[in-house]
Amino acid sequence: MAGSNKTNSTPPRWLLAELTYACPLQCPYCSNPIDYANYQSELSTEDWKRVLSQARKMGAVQLGFSGGEPLTRKDLVELVKHARDLGYYSNLITSGYGMTETKIVQLKEAGLDHIQISIQASSQELNDHIAGTSSFDHKKSVAHLIKKHGYPMVLCVVIHRENIHQMAQILEMAEELGADYLELANTQYYGWAHVNRDLLLPTKEQFQQAEKLAQAFKDRVAGKMKIYYVVPDFYEDRPKACMNGWGTTFLTIAPDGVALPCHSARELPGLDCPNVNDYSIETIWNESRAFNFFRGVDWMKEPCLSCDEKSKDFGGCRCQAYLLTGDMYAADPVCSKSSDRAVIEQAIDSAKTASAISTNEKPLIFRNSKNSKIMTRN
Amino acid sequence: MTLNLDKPIKFSPLHRLQWEEAQQKDVILYPEGMVELNQSSAEILKCCDGTRNLDQIVSELELKFATSGLKNDITNFLEIALKNGWIQQNQ
Numbered sequence: 076m077a078g079s080n081k082t083n084s085t086p087p088r089w090l091l092a093e094l095t096y097a098c099p100l101q102c103p104y105c106s107n108p109i110d111y112a113n114y115q116s117e118l119s120t121e122d123w124k125r126v127l128s129q130a131r132k133m134g135a136v137q138l139g140f141s142g143g144e145p146l147t148r149k150d151l152v153e154l155v156k157h158a159r160d161l162g163y164y165s166n167l168i169t170s171g172y173g174m175t176e177t178k179i180v181q182l183k184e185a186g187l188d189h190i191q192i193s194i195q196a197s198s199q200e201l202n203d204h205i206a207g208t209s210s211f212d213h214k215k216s217v218a219h220l221i222k223k224h225g226y227p228m229v230l231c232v233v234i235h236r237e238n239i240h241q242m243a244q245i246l247e248m249a250e251e252l253g254a255d256y257l258e259l260a261n262t263q264y265y266g267w268a269h270v271n272r273d274l275l276l277p278t279k280e281q282f283q284q285a286e287k288l289a290q291a292f293k294d295r296v297a298g299k300m301k302i303y304y305v306v307p308d309f310y311e312d313r314p315k316a317c318m319n320g321w322g323t324t325f326l327t328i329a330p331d332g333v334a335l336p337c338h339s340a341r342e343l344p345g346l347d348c349p350n351v352n353d354y355s356i357e358t359i360w361n362e363s364r365a366f367n368f369f370r371g372v373d374w375m376k377e378p379c380l381s382c383d384e385k386s387k388d389f390g391g392c393r394c395q396a397y398l399l400t401g402d403m404y405a406a407d408p409v410c411s412k413s414s415d416r417a418v419i420e421q422a423i424d425s426a427k428t429a430s431a432i433s434t435n436e437k438p439l440i441f442r443n444s445k446n447s448k449i450m451t452r453n
Numbered sequence: 454m455t456l457n458l459d460k461p462i463k464f465s466p467l468h469r470l471q472w473e474e475a476q477q478k479d480v481i482l483y484p485e486g487m488v489e490l491n492q493s494s495a496e497i498l499k500c501c502d503g504t505r506n507l508d509q510i511v512s513e514l515e516l517k518f519a520t521s522g523l524k525n526d527i528t529n530f531l532e533i534a535l536k537n538g539w540i541q542q543n544q
């Protein structure tokens with residue numbers, strides 16, 4: 076059975092601290108769980124400090140403060156300071172909403188290393204529509220302030236059918252804002268993006284065109300700006316090596332203290348993800364059922380089990396396998412060796428059909444507490 | 454981008470060089486990433502403090518390790534470092 080024999084585990088290197096599910100924005104591709112409104116409790120400042128200390132002791136060095144919107148936590152500066160004292164490299168992953176120059180300075184003094192700001196599109200109208208909140212001009216001014224105060228800046232733009240046609244302008248905007256890194260994150264279809272997939276998934280032609288622009292841009296700005304291109308795996312024939320292998324590198328702590336081997340693991344049944352209020356990070360990482368569940372290759376079944384690529388992609392994403400095939404032990408259906416590959420083709424077709432009908436008939440479902448409650452009731 | 458032989462070399466302020474106890478290694482940290490260094494690479498980068506140019510770094514390290522003939526290796530590594538943005542040559 077999965078999880079019964081422990082594989083030698085490497086220590087965590089990456090800690091993602093999801094400080095809160097609160098967020099003033101409503102992105103319809105948000106990776107937070109659909110039922111996030113059911114998790115109201117949040118760890119205290121002292122809890123977070125303990126978690127940070129324990130994970131650092133094991134060897135975690137990259138730390139992401141995310142959410143929701145981490146700026147809504149009043150103790151953010153205090154936590155950043157604690158992280159700096161421990162020797163973490165801290166990344167703030169923010170929508171920029173609610174950021175002020177004073178905050179930027181305070182965070183810098185506390186020892187924050189880097190800020191990743193997300194912008195939804197290259198025009199105000201579309202940005203504000205996708206974010207569900209008027210935020211475009213403010214985001215741009217925050218981006219300027221981030222550079223003014225000497226941070227390395229990652230500009231993150233999640234790419235989907237509503238904004239993919241703006242690729243050229245998005246690249247221009249990244250240059251104008253002085254981004255050191257541009258993350259072009261093709262939407263990954265979990266959480267809210269899964270629900271909205273018909274309206275978000277671009278066509279293959281759109282992908283190819285956008286990718287070509289991004290590639291040419293990458294060559295042109297080499298040495299000035301780095302591009303992280305998150306591939307659209309629906310148009311690949313091999314899955315991504317999710318999480319660099321389950322329980323090998325990444326540790327996510329959800330706002331209520333639940334420890335997750337991947338940030339969508341909450342959606343998988345029967346994992347029993349442990350809470351940092353009950354166990355130490357060391358026990359969670361080494362001993363817990365959840366973190367051992369898909370460690371190594373013993374849990375696999377065919378075609379992965381006898382596949383010579385299994386140490387390359389680890390069978391792909393468990394959450395994607397579960398969401399799309401109903402079987403979390405199955406090969407990621409993106410793989411052309413998977414007997415379920417047809418579900419990906421169906422998703423692509425279904426999105427193509429939806430793009431032909433008017434958006435009024437099937438509106439985007441925005442990420443907010445009201446929708447979260449409605450969708451988890453039935 | 455190629456290495457300028459005269460200008461001083463400085464470790465990039467957008468990166469952090471630090472000793473990691475858990476890995477018993479020096480590492481370079483940057484947004485969402487990390488590079489593990491072997492000992493000689495780390496020693497070279499520690500000399501990039503914005504006061505020395507290539508030749509000065511070479512003689513410093515040759516002195517420190519009581520050896521000679523390091524110039525090629527050091528130049529090759531610094532070319533890579535420059536390409537990756539780990540070091541800068543401003544003035």
Ligand code: SF4
Nearest residue numbers: 098100102105143170
């Ligand atoms: S993706 Fe959008 S809605 Fe979700 S947490 Fe980030 S900013 Fe908020």
Ligand code: SF4
Nearest residue numbers: 379382384385390410
């Ligand atoms: S069969 Fe499984 S292990 Fe092999 S390439 Fe496909 S997903 Fe990866």
